[in-house]
Amino acid sequence: MNLDRYLPGVMAGDADAFAKWMIEAEGPLRRSLAPLAAKVDAEAVLQEALLRVWQVAPRFTPDGRDNGLLRLAVRIARNLAISELRRTHGRAAEADELERRLEQVAVAPRSPPDPHLRRLIEDCRQKLPDQPRRALAARLEAEGSLSDARLAEDLGMKKNTFLQNFGRARKLLKACLQGLGVNVEEELA
Amino acid sequence: MTERQGDERARDALIEETAGAYRPDRRGQVGSLAAWHDLDEAGRIEAFRRAGENCRLEAATHPDRRSSTVAAVLNRIAGRR
Known part of the structure:
Protein backbone atom coordinates (compact mmCIF):
# COMPACT_ATOMS: atom_id res chain seq x y z
CA MET A 1 0.00 0.00 0.00
CA ASN A 2 1.65 3.22 -1.18
CA LEU A 3 0.49 6.34 0.69
CA ASP A 4 2.24 8.55 -1.86
CA ARG A 5 -0.98 8.38 -3.91
CA TYR A 6 -2.02 11.37 -1.74
CA LEU A 7 1.20 13.27 -2.49
CA PRO A 8 -0.06 15.57 -5.29
CA GLY A 9 -2.84 16.91 -3.06
CA VAL A 10 -0.63 17.15 0.04
CA MET A 11 2.11 18.99 -1.87
CA ALA A 12 -0.51 21.39 -3.24
CA GLY A 13 -1.58 22.29 0.30
CA ASP A 14 -4.86 20.37 0.26
CA ALA A 15 -5.65 19.71 3.96
CA ASP A 16 -8.23 17.08 3.04
CA ALA A 17 -5.62 15.08 1.12
CA PHE A 18 -3.27 15.43 4.09
CA ALA A 19 -6.05 14.14 6.39
CA LYS A 20 -6.42 11.04 4.20
CA TRP A 21 -2.67 10.51 4.25
CA MET A 22 -2.58 10.92 8.07
CA ILE A 23 -5.42 8.44 8.58
CA GLU A 24 -3.20 5.70 7.12
CA ALA A 25 0.15 7.04 8.29
CA GLU A 26 -0.76 7.58 11.95
CA GLY A 27 -0.59 3.93 13.02
CA PRO A 28 2.85 3.10 11.59
CA LEU A 29 4.23 6.46 12.68
CA ARG A 30 2.97 5.89 16.23
CA ARG A 31 4.40 2.36 16.31
CA SER A 32 7.77 3.68 15.10
CA LEU A 33 8.02 5.59 18.40
CA ALA A 34 7.35 2.54 20.60
CA PRO A 35 10.97 2.10 21.75
CA LEU A 36 10.89 5.65 23.16
CA ALA A 37 7.45 5.53 24.82
CA ALA A 38 8.94 5.44 28.32
CA LYS A 39 11.32 8.34 27.63
CA VAL A 40 9.35 10.93 25.63
CA ASP A 41 5.67 11.85 25.35
CA ALA A 42 5.07 10.00 22.07
CA GLU A 43 1.67 11.64 21.43
CA ALA A 44 3.21 15.13 21.57
CA VAL A 45 6.09 14.04 19.31
CA LEU A 46 3.67 12.38 16.89
CA GLN A 47 1.47 15.48 16.53
CA GLU A 48 4.43 17.83 16.17
CA ALA A 49 5.97 15.53 13.55
CA LEU A 50 2.73 15.48 11.55
CA LEU A 51 2.58 19.28 11.65
CA ARG A 52 6.16 19.52 10.38
CA VAL A 53 5.43 17.06 7.58
CA TRP A 54 2.60 19.34 6.50
CA GLN A 55 4.95 22.34 6.59
CA VAL A 56 7.73 20.72 4.52
CA ALA A 57 5.51 18.69 2.15
CA PRO A 58 5.35 21.38 -0.59
CA ARG A 59 9.15 21.09 -0.97
CA PHE A 60 9.25 17.27 -0.77
CA THR A 61 11.08 15.47 -3.57
CA PRO A 62 10.03 11.82 -4.10
CA ASP A 63 12.92 9.35 -4.45
CA GLY A 64 10.93 6.90 -6.60
CA ARG A 65 10.39 4.38 -3.78
CA ASP A 66 6.98 3.77 -2.15
CA ASN A 67 5.85 5.70 0.91
CA GLY A 68 8.41 8.48 0.60
CA LEU A 69 6.39 10.93 2.70
CA LEU A 70 5.83 8.32 5.41
CA ARG A 71 9.56 7.57 5.53
CA LEU A 72 10.22 11.31 5.86
CA ALA A 73 7.62 11.51 8.65
CA VAL A 74 9.30 8.66 10.52
CA ARG A 75 12.68 10.45 10.28
CA ILE A 76 11.17 13.72 11.50
CA ALA A 77 9.42 11.99 14.43
CA ARG A 78 12.56 10.10 15.43
CA ASN A 79 14.70 13.22 15.25
CA LEU A 80 12.20 15.14 17.37
CA ALA A 81 12.10 12.31 19.91
CA ILE A 82 15.88 11.98 20.11
CA SER A 83 16.29 15.78 20.45
CA GLU A 84 13.75 15.78 23.27
CA LEU A 85 15.51 12.85 24.94
CA ARG A 86 18.91 14.56 24.77
CA ARG A 87 17.38 17.80 26.08
CA THR A 88 15.66 16.17 29.06
CA HIS A 89 18.04 13.31 29.90
CA GLY A 90 21.38 14.54 28.59
CA ARG A 91 22.85 11.02 28.55
CA ALA A 92 24.29 10.59 25.08
CA ALA A 93 24.88 6.83 25.41
CA GLU A 94 21.24 6.16 26.25
CA ALA A 95 20.04 8.33 23.35
CA ASP A 96 22.43 6.55 20.98
CA GLU A 97 21.16 3.14 22.10
CA LEU A 98 17.52 4.19 21.67
CA GLU A 99 18.33 5.65 18.26
CA ARG A 100 19.72 2.26 17.22
CA ARG A 101 16.54 0.54 18.47
CA LEU A 102 14.37 3.04 16.58
CA GLU A 103 16.21 2.23 13.35
CA GLN A 104 15.23 -1.42 13.75
CA VAL A 105 11.47 -0.79 13.90
CA ALA A 106 9.80 -1.75 10.62
CA VAL A 107 7.27 0.76 9.30
CA ALA A 108 4.45 -0.28 7.01
CA PRO A 109 1.07 1.39 6.38
CA ARG A 110 -2.04 -0.33 7.66
CA SER A 111 -5.62 -0.20 6.45
CA PRO A 112 -8.08 1.91 8.46
CA PRO A 113 -10.63 -0.02 10.54
CA ASP A 114 -13.28 -2.05 8.70
CA MET B 1 -11.12 2.16 49.63
CA THR B 2 -7.60 1.41 50.94
CA GLU B 3 -4.72 3.82 50.43
CA ARG B 4 -3.18 1.40 47.93
CA GLN B 5 -6.39 1.18 45.90
CA GLY B 6 -6.56 4.97 45.89
CA ASP B 7 -2.98 5.18 44.61
CA GLU B 8 -3.72 2.65 41.87
CA ARG B 9 -6.81 4.58 40.78
CA ALA B 10 -4.87 7.84 40.68
CA ARG B 11 -2.13 6.20 38.62
CA ASP B 12 -4.67 4.68 36.25
CA ALA B 13 -6.25 8.13 35.78
CA LEU B 14 -2.83 9.51 34.82
CA ILE B 15 -2.41 6.68 32.31
CA GLU B 16 -5.86 7.35 30.85
CA GLU B 17 -5.16 11.09 30.56
CA THR B 18 -1.79 10.45 28.88
CA ALA B 19 -3.42 8.00 26.44
CA GLY B 20 -5.71 10.80 25.19
CA ALA B 21 -4.87 13.01 22.21
CA TYR B 22 -5.10 16.39 23.96
CA ARG B 23 -1.75 18.14 24.23
CA PRO B 24 -1.12 21.77 25.22
CA ASP B 25 0.66 24.37 23.12
CA ARG B 26 4.12 25.15 24.41
CA ARG B 27 6.03 28.00 22.80
CA GLY B 28 4.37 27.42 19.44
CA GLN B 29 4.90 23.65 19.50
CA VAL B 30 2.89 20.65 20.66
CA GLY B 31 3.82 20.32 24.33
CA SER B 32 4.03 17.23 26.53
CA LEU B 33 1.30 16.56 29.05
CA ALA B 34 1.90 17.10 32.79
CA ALA B 35 0.30 13.70 33.48
CA TRP B 36 2.94 11.99 31.32
CA HIS B 37 5.71 13.48 33.49
CA ASP B 38 3.94 12.26 36.65
CA LEU B 39 3.95 8.63 35.46
CA ASP B 40 6.61 5.97 36.02
CA GLU B 41 8.07 4.26 32.93
CA ALA B 42 5.71 1.26 33.10
CA GLY B 43 2.75 3.66 33.23
CA ARG B 44 4.02 5.57 30.21
CA ILE B 45 4.33 2.36 28.20
CA GLU B 46 0.81 1.32 29.19
CA ALA B 47 -0.47 4.79 28.18
CA PHE B 48 1.24 4.37 24.80
CA ARG B 49 -0.51 1.02 24.33
CA ARG B 50 -3.91 2.47 25.26
CA ALA B 51 -3.34 5.46 22.97
CA GLY B 52 -3.00 3.04 20.05
CA GLU B 53 -6.30 1.39 21.00
CA ASN B 54 -8.01 4.76 21.38
CA CYS B 55 -6.77 5.77 17.95
CA ARG B 56 -8.30 2.70 16.27
CA LEU B 57 -11.56 3.05 18.20
CA GLU B 58 -11.85 6.75 17.36
CA ALA B 59 -11.07 6.16 13.69
CA ALA B 60 -13.65 3.38 13.57
CA THR B 61 -16.39 5.63 14.98
CA HIS B 62 -15.58 8.84 13.06
CA PRO B 63 -17.56 9.39 9.82
CA ASP B 64 -14.34 10.34 8.00
CA ARG B 65 -12.26 7.72 9.89
CA ARG B 66 -10.26 10.41 11.68
CA SER B 67 -8.79 9.60 15.07
CA SER B 68 -8.58 12.37 17.69
CA THR B 69 -4.87 12.70 16.90
CA VAL B 70 -5.59 13.34 13.22
CA ALA B 71 -8.41 15.75 14.09
CA ALA B 72 -6.20 17.60 16.61
CA VAL B 73 -3.45 18.05 13.99
CA LEU B 74 -5.97 19.34 11.45
CA ASN B 75 -7.25 21.84 14.03
CA ARG B 76 -3.70 23.03 14.67
CA ILE B 77 -3.08 23.37 10.93
CA ALA B 78 -6.20 25.51 10.63
CA GLY B 79 -5.02 27.58 13.59
CA ARG B 80 -1.48 28.08 12.25
CA ARG B 81 -2.62 29.24 8.82
Whole structure:
Protein backbone atom coordinates (compact mmCIF):
# COMPACT_ATOMS: atom_id res chain seq x y z
CA MET A 1 0.00 0.00 0.00
CA ASN A 2 1.65 3.22 -1.18
CA LEU A 3 0.49 6.34 0.69
CA ASP A 4 2.24 8.55 -1.86
CA ARG A 5 -0.98 8.38 -3.91
CA TYR A 6 -2.02 11.37 -1.74
CA LEU A 7 1.20 13.27 -2.49
CA PRO A 8 -0.06 15.57 -5.29
CA GLY A 9 -2.84 16.91 -3.06
CA VAL A 10 -0.63 17.15 0.04
CA MET A 11 2.11 18.99 -1.87
CA ALA A 12 -0.51 21.39 -3.24
CA GLY A 13 -1.58 22.29 0.30
CA ASP A 14 -4.86 20.37 0.26
CA ALA A 15 -5.65 19.71 3.96
CA ASP A 16 -8.23 17.08 3.04
CA ALA A 17 -5.62 15.08 1.12
CA PHE A 18 -3.27 15.43 4.09
CA ALA A 19 -6.05 14.14 6.39
CA LYS A 20 -6.42 11.04 4.20
CA TRP A 21 -2.67 10.51 4.25
CA MET A 22 -2.58 10.92 8.07
CA ILE A 23 -5.42 8.44 8.58
CA GLU A 24 -3.20 5.70 7.12
CA ALA A 25 0.15 7.04 8.29
CA GLU A 26 -0.76 7.58 11.95
CA GLY A 27 -0.59 3.93 13.02
CA PRO A 28 2.85 3.10 11.59
CA LEU A 29 4.23 6.46 12.68
CA ARG A 30 2.97 5.89 16.23
CA ARG A 31 4.40 2.36 16.31
CA SER A 32 7.77 3.68 15.10
CA LEU A 33 8.02 5.59 18.40
CA ALA A 34 7.35 2.54 20.60
CA PRO A 35 10.97 2.10 21.75
CA LEU A 36 10.89 5.65 23.16
CA ALA A 37 7.45 5.53 24.82
CA ALA A 38 8.94 5.44 28.32
CA LYS A 39 11.32 8.34 27.63
CA VAL A 40 9.35 10.93 25.63
CA ASP A 41 5.67 11.85 25.35
CA ALA A 42 5.07 10.00 22.07
CA GLU A 43 1.67 11.64 21.43
CA ALA A 44 3.21 15.13 21.57
CA VAL A 45 6.09 14.04 19.31
CA LEU A 46 3.67 12.38 16.89
CA GLN A 47 1.47 15.48 16.53
CA GLU A 48 4.43 17.83 16.17
CA ALA A 49 5.97 15.53 13.55
CA LEU A 50 2.73 15.48 11.55
CA LEU A 51 2.58 19.28 11.65
CA ARG A 52 6.16 19.52 10.38
CA VAL A 53 5.43 17.06 7.58
CA TRP A 54 2.60 19.34 6.50
CA GLN A 55 4.95 22.34 6.59
CA VAL A 56 7.73 20.72 4.52
CA ALA A 57 5.51 18.69 2.15
CA PRO A 58 5.35 21.38 -0.59
CA ARG A 59 9.15 21.09 -0.97
CA PHE A 60 9.25 17.27 -0.77
CA THR A 61 11.08 15.47 -3.57
CA PRO A 62 10.03 11.82 -4.10
CA ASP A 63 12.92 9.35 -4.45
CA GLY A 64 10.93 6.90 -6.60
CA ARG A 65 10.39 4.38 -3.78
CA ASP A 66 6.98 3.77 -2.15
CA ASN A 67 5.85 5.70 0.91
CA GLY A 68 8.41 8.48 0.60
CA LEU A 69 6.39 10.93 2.70
CA LEU A 70 5.83 8.32 5.41
CA ARG A 71 9.56 7.57 5.53
CA LEU A 72 10.22 11.31 5.86
CA ALA A 73 7.62 11.51 8.65
CA VAL A 74 9.30 8.66 10.52
CA ARG A 75 12.68 10.45 10.28
CA ILE A 76 11.17 13.72 11.50
CA ALA A 77 9.42 11.99 14.43
CA ARG A 78 12.56 10.10 15.43
CA ASN A 79 14.70 13.22 15.25
CA LEU A 80 12.20 15.14 17.37
CA ALA A 81 12.10 12.31 19.91
CA ILE A 82 15.88 11.98 20.11
CA SER A 83 16.29 15.78 20.45
CA GLU A 84 13.75 15.78 23.27
CA LEU A 85 15.51 12.85 24.94
CA ARG A 86 18.91 14.56 24.77
CA ARG A 87 17.38 17.80 26.08
CA THR A 88 15.66 16.17 29.06
CA HIS A 89 18.04 13.31 29.90
CA GLY A 90 21.38 14.54 28.59
CA ARG A 91 22.85 11.02 28.55
CA ALA A 92 24.29 10.59 25.08
CA ALA A 93 24.88 6.83 25.41
CA GLU A 94 21.24 6.16 26.25
CA ALA A 95 20.04 8.33 23.35
CA ASP A 96 22.43 6.55 20.98
CA GLU A 97 21.16 3.14 22.10
CA LEU A 98 17.52 4.19 21.67
CA GLU A 99 18.33 5.65 18.26
CA ARG A 100 19.72 2.26 17.22
CA ARG A 101 16.54 0.54 18.47
CA LEU A 102 14.37 3.04 16.58
CA GLU A 103 16.21 2.23 13.35
CA GLN A 104 15.23 -1.42 13.75
CA VAL A 105 11.47 -0.79 13.90
CA ALA A 106 9.80 -1.75 10.62
CA VAL A 107 7.27 0.76 9.30
CA ALA A 108 4.45 -0.28 7.01
CA PRO A 109 1.07 1.39 6.38
CA ARG A 110 -2.04 -0.33 7.66
CA SER A 111 -5.62 -0.20 6.45
CA PRO A 112 -8.08 1.91 8.46
CA PRO A 113 -10.63 -0.02 10.54
CA ASP A 114 -13.28 -2.05 8.70
CA PRO A 115 -16.54 -0.02 8.26
CA HIS A 116 -18.40 -3.03 9.68
CA LEU A 117 -16.53 -2.45 12.96
CA ARG A 118 -18.10 1.00 13.19
CA ARG A 119 -21.61 -0.46 13.27
CA LEU A 120 -20.61 -2.95 15.95
CA ILE A 121 -19.00 -0.20 18.06
CA GLU A 122 -22.15 1.90 17.74
CA ASP A 123 -24.23 -1.06 18.96
CA CYS A 124 -21.90 -1.54 21.90
CA ARG A 125 -21.87 2.20 22.74
CA GLN A 126 -25.65 2.13 23.14
CA LYS A 127 -25.27 -0.57 25.78
CA LEU A 128 -22.80 1.38 27.93
CA PRO A 129 -23.93 2.66 31.34
CA ASP A 130 -24.77 6.38 31.36
CA GLN A 131 -21.60 7.84 32.89
CA PRO A 132 -19.06 5.89 30.83
CA ARG A 133 -21.11 6.61 27.69
CA ARG A 134 -21.06 10.36 28.40
CA ALA A 135 -17.32 10.35 29.10
CA LEU A 136 -16.62 8.46 25.87
CA ALA A 137 -18.86 10.77 23.83
CA ALA A 138 -17.17 13.86 25.29
CA ARG A 139 -13.69 12.60 24.36
CA LEU A 140 -14.79 11.65 20.85
CA GLU A 141 -16.51 14.98 20.23
CA ALA A 142 -13.59 17.02 21.58
CA GLU A 143 -11.23 15.39 19.02
CA GLY A 144 -8.16 16.10 21.13
CA SER A 145 -8.73 19.85 21.28
CA LEU A 146 -9.91 20.13 24.91
CA SER A 147 -8.22 18.97 28.10
CA ASP A 148 -9.78 16.22 30.20
CA ALA A 149 -10.12 18.74 33.05
CA ARG A 150 -12.31 20.88 30.80
CA LEU A 151 -14.34 17.91 29.52
CA ALA A 152 -14.90 16.71 33.10
CA GLU A 153 -16.01 20.17 34.18
CA ASP A 154 -18.49 20.36 31.29
CA LEU A 155 -19.98 17.03 32.40
CA GLY A 156 -20.06 18.04 36.07
CA MET A 157 -17.53 15.35 37.03
CA LYS A 158 -14.19 15.48 38.84
CA LYS A 159 -11.31 14.89 36.43
CA ASN A 160 -10.35 11.51 37.92
CA THR A 161 -13.99 10.36 37.88
CA PHE A 162 -14.21 11.37 34.22
CA LEU A 163 -11.02 9.44 33.41
CA GLN A 164 -12.24 6.37 35.32
CA ASN A 165 -15.50 6.51 33.38
CA PHE A 166 -13.64 6.80 30.08
CA GLY A 167 -11.43 3.83 30.96
CA ARG A 168 -14.49 1.83 31.96
CA ALA A 169 -16.16 2.69 28.66
CA ARG A 170 -13.18 1.38 26.69
CA LYS A 171 -13.03 -1.86 28.71
CA LEU A 172 -16.78 -2.44 28.33
CA LEU A 173 -16.63 -1.67 24.60
CA LYS A 174 -13.82 -4.17 24.13
CA ALA A 175 -15.71 -6.84 26.08
CA CYS A 176 -18.87 -6.15 24.06
CA LEU A 177 -16.98 -6.34 20.74
CA GLN A 178 -15.33 -9.56 21.83
CA GLY A 179 -18.80 -10.95 22.59
CA LEU A 180 -19.81 -10.08 19.01
CA GLY A 181 -16.93 -12.12 17.67
CA VAL A 182 -14.49 -9.28 16.96
CA ASN A 183 -10.82 -10.11 17.40
CA VAL A 184 -10.25 -7.05 19.59
CA GLU A 185 -6.51 -7.56 20.07
CA GLU A 186 -6.00 -7.64 16.30
CA GLU A 187 -8.45 -4.85 15.37
CA LEU A 188 -7.27 -2.38 18.01
CA ALA A 189 -3.56 -3.24 18.17
CA MET B 1 -11.12 2.16 49.63
CA THR B 2 -7.60 1.41 50.94
CA GLU B 3 -4.72 3.82 50.43
CA ARG B 4 -3.18 1.40 47.93
CA GLN B 5 -6.39 1.18 45.90
CA GLY B 6 -6.56 4.97 45.89
CA ASP B 7 -2.98 5.18 44.61
CA GLU B 8 -3.72 2.65 41.87
CA ARG B 9 -6.81 4.58 40.78
CA ALA B 10 -4.87 7.84 40.68
CA ARG B 11 -2.13 6.20 38.62
CA ASP B 12 -4.67 4.68 36.25
CA ALA B 13 -6.25 8.13 35.78
CA LEU B 14 -2.83 9.51 34.82
CA ILE B 15 -2.41 6.68 32.31
CA GLU B 16 -5.86 7.35 30.85
CA GLU B 17 -5.16 11.09 30.56
CA THR B 18 -1.79 10.45 28.88
CA ALA B 19 -3.42 8.00 26.44
CA GLY B 20 -5.71 10.80 25.19
CA ALA B 21 -4.87 13.01 22.21
CA TYR B 22 -5.10 16.39 23.96
CA ARG B 23 -1.75 18.14 24.23
CA PRO B 24 -1.12 21.77 25.22
CA ASP B 25 0.66 24.37 23.12
CA ARG B 26 4.12 25.15 24.41
CA ARG B 27 6.03 28.00 22.80
CA GLY B 28 4.37 27.42 19.44
CA GLN B 29 4.90 23.65 19.50
CA VAL B 30 2.89 20.65 20.66
CA GLY B 31 3.82 20.32 24.33
CA SER B 32 4.03 17.23 26.53
CA LEU B 33 1.30 16.56 29.05
CA ALA B 34 1.90 17.10 32.79
CA ALA B 35 0.30 13.70 33.48
CA TRP B 36 2.94 11.99 31.32
CA HIS B 37 5.71 13.48 33.49
CA ASP B 38 3.94 12.26 36.65
CA LEU B 39 3.95 8.63 35.46
CA ASP B 40 6.61 5.97 36.02
CA GLU B 41 8.07 4.26 32.93
CA ALA B 42 5.71 1.26 33.10
CA GLY B 43 2.75 3.66 33.23
CA ARG B 44 4.02 5.57 30.21
CA ILE B 45 4.33 2.36 28.20
CA GLU B 46 0.81 1.32 29.19
CA ALA B 47 -0.47 4.79 28.18
CA PHE B 48 1.24 4.37 24.80
CA ARG B 49 -0.51 1.02 24.33
CA ARG B 50 -3.91 2.47 25.26
CA ALA B 51 -3.34 5.46 22.97
CA GLY B 52 -3.00 3.04 20.05
CA GLU B 53 -6.30 1.39 21.00
CA ASN B 54 -8.01 4.76 21.38
CA CYS B 55 -6.77 5.77 17.95
CA ARG B 56 -8.30 2.70 16.27
CA LEU B 57 -11.56 3.05 18.20
CA GLU B 58 -11.85 6.75 17.36
CA ALA B 59 -11.07 6.16 13.69
CA ALA B 60 -13.65 3.38 13.57
CA THR B 61 -16.39 5.63 14.98
CA HIS B 62 -15.58 8.84 13.06
CA PRO B 63 -17.56 9.39 9.82
CA ASP B 64 -14.34 10.34 8.00
CA ARG B 65 -12.26 7.72 9.89
CA ARG B 66 -10.26 10.41 11.68
CA SER B 67 -8.79 9.60 15.07
CA SER B 68 -8.58 12.37 17.69
CA THR B 69 -4.87 12.70 16.90
CA VAL B 70 -5.59 13.34 13.22
CA ALA B 71 -8.41 15.75 14.09
CA ALA B 72 -6.20 17.60 16.61
CA VAL B 73 -3.45 18.05 13.99
CA LEU B 74 -5.97 19.34 11.45
CA ASN B 75 -7.25 21.84 14.03
CA ARG B 76 -3.70 23.03 14.67
CA ILE B 77 -3.08 23.37 10.93
CA ALA B 78 -6.20 25.51 10.63
CA GLY B 79 -5.02 27.58 13.59
CA ARG B 80 -1.48 28.08 12.25
CA ARG B 81 -2.62 29.24 8.82
